[in-house]
Amino acid sequence: MRVEFQAELDALEAGFQETGEIVLRSIRGVIDALRTQDVELCDEVIAFDDEIDDRYHALEKQIELVLARQTPVAGDLRLVLALLHCGLHVERIGDQCVTIAKLTKLSSHLDTRQIVIEGLVDMGERCAEMVKASLTAFANRDLGQARGLHGLDDLVDRANRQVFEEVLGYVNDAEALEWGMRQITVARCFERIGDNAVDIGEQTAFVVTGEFAEFTDASHDVRPPG
Amino acid sequence: MTQMEAPRIDSSRIAEVSHGLDRSEVESRERVFSVRDLSVAYHGNVALENVELVEIRRRIGMVFQKPNPFPKSIYDNIAFGPRVLGMKGSLDERVEQALHQAALWDEVKDRLKDGALGLSGGQQQRLCIARALAVEPDVILMDEPASALDPISTTRIEDLMHELKRDYTIVIVTHNMQQAARVADMTAFFSVDVEEDGSGRRGILVEYDATTKIFTTPSDKRTEDYVTGRFG
Known part of the structure; x- marks a missing residue:
């Protein structure tokens, strides 16, 4: 049965899911910070990233040891490789949250525009949903849910463009433009979080099917049906 | 194998004892273990003295x-x-x-x-x-x-x-490295040195450390060569 090996694989997967859960807390933190323009909450999100990094490095170390000691093959090998990728994706999501928190702090002395804030909060909530769905899809090896992430990501991309177009209208107001430029970067961070969730979905498909395929490819104008 | 009947056993003979036991060697072993008050020496240093063999x-x-x-x-x-x-x-x-x-x-x-x-x-x-x-x-x-x-x-x-x-x-x-990697908490890698004067081969302990260390970042080049399959 290789009881010990199975226990180690289970521990890796649990470690990834836990890291994913605490990254979700970071996302929710920056959504609240944006909504309330709470600088203290921004500082908390920034400080919290150390814990995410520690967990990611611990996961990576555990994966190295499993590869060295258990020499996984076939489905076990795909799982371990996918966890290595997915760990990095959630760690990156944590980093995006830090950037959002920093930008929110940087522009906190400026007047906000409610329509943009609402757009960003909406993006953030969609991202949180996507990350949650990607974690569940991975845990359940749910190919359908993993592929569904691509459709959700389109909505995030659309919201990203809307924020951009709104800020373009601030061109004659220097202060509003400065604030708006910061928010474009915030929107870009959320857009990247959505991409990372899709990446986790792609890794889920790799674990299940044994073949890696990007759901979308930014360098080619090709989109799968639906 | 007559040397094994001596009450002192050096490391190379212990190595002999542990490899490829056939029936005659088992009989020799029984004789070794019938000696009371055994001493075990490793590179001339006495590691165990006056050992009660039944107790062992x-x-x-x-x-x-x-x-x-x-x-x-x-x-x-x-x-x-x-x-x-x-x-x-x-x-x-x-x-x-x-x-x-x-x-x-x-x-x-x-x-x-x-x-x-x-x-x-x-x-x-x-x-x-x-x-x-x-x-x-x-x-x-x-x-x-x-x-x-x-x-x-x-x-x-x-x-x-x-x-x-x-x-x-x-x-x-x-000799199965994957087995050592899978089951052990601590791993020792042994090898042999050949005496330059041709007087014989001497068993040596190359490295002893946590198994995780041995199989990810061994300290000794010979250990790395062995676990990566480049030697031996």
């Missing part, structure tokens, strides 16, 4: 490459040690407990009086482990315990080692 066999359970059950019943194989040592308590309970610990009970509970030699190779090896456990050793020494077994029996023995290591210190000698 009780404190150190031994399991060898080839399963070597006694040509007796399953029950009597396990009961042999406790009987000889006059251990207290119910013999039946002791036999059952040892077979449970060796993950063999369910397979043999209905045929304890059957001959042990009728068991499969993997079962025989677990019987030998149960026999070692029955006398409550401090340490279990396993010399290539799975090298003569099929993959499924090997997995069973390895799972068993993980189970037993909670209660016992297990020393396993293996």
Whole structure:
């Protein structure tokens, strides 16, 4: 049965899911910070990233040891490789949250525009949903849910463009433009979080099917049906 | 092998003892172990002195490459040690407990009086482990315990080692690096140095460390070459 090996694989997967859960807390933190323009909450999100990094490095170390000691093959090998990728994706999501928190702090002395804030909060909530769905899809090896992430990501991309177009209208107001430029970067961070969730979905498909395929490819104008 | 009858054993002869035991060597071994007040020297330093050999066999359970059950019943194989040592308590309970610990009970509970030699190779090896456990050793020494077994029996023995290591210190000698990587907490890599004057070969301890370290970042180049398969 290789009881010990199975226990180690289970521990890796649990470690990834836990890291994913605490990254979700970071996302929710920056959504609240944006909504309330709470600088203290921004500082908390920034400080919290150390814990995410520690967990990611611990996961990576555990994966190295499993590869060295258990020499996984076939489905076990795909799982371990996918966890290595997915760990990095959630760690990156944590980093995006830090950037959002920093930008929110940087522009906190400026007047906000409610329509943009609402757009960003909406993006953030969609991202949180996507990350949650990607974690569940991975845990359940749910190919359908993993592929569904691509459709959700389109909505995030659309919201990203809307924020951009709104800020373009601030061109004659220097202060509003400065604030708006910061928010474009915030929107870009959320857009990247959505991409990372899709990446986790792609890794889920790799674990299940044994073949890696990007759901979308930014360098080619090709989109799968639906 | 006549040297082995001397009361002092140096490391190279210990290495001899642990490799490829055939019948005549086993007989030699019995003679070695019949010597009372043994001393063990390693590179000239006395590591053990005035050792009571019966005590050694009780404190150190031994399991060898080839399963070597006694040509007796399953029950009597396990009961042999406790009987000889006059251990207290119910013999039946002791036999059952040892077979449970060796993950063999369910397979043999209905045929304890059957001959042990009728068991499969993997079962025989677990019987030998149960026999070692029955006398409550401090340490279990396993010399290539799975090298003569099929993959499924090997997995069973390895799972068993993980189970037993909670209660016992297990020393396993293996040439299978993946096995060492899978089952051991600590790993020692041994090699041989050839004397430049041609006087012989000397066993050396190259590196001893946590298994995780040995298989990810070994300190010695020779260890790295060995675990990566570039040598040996």
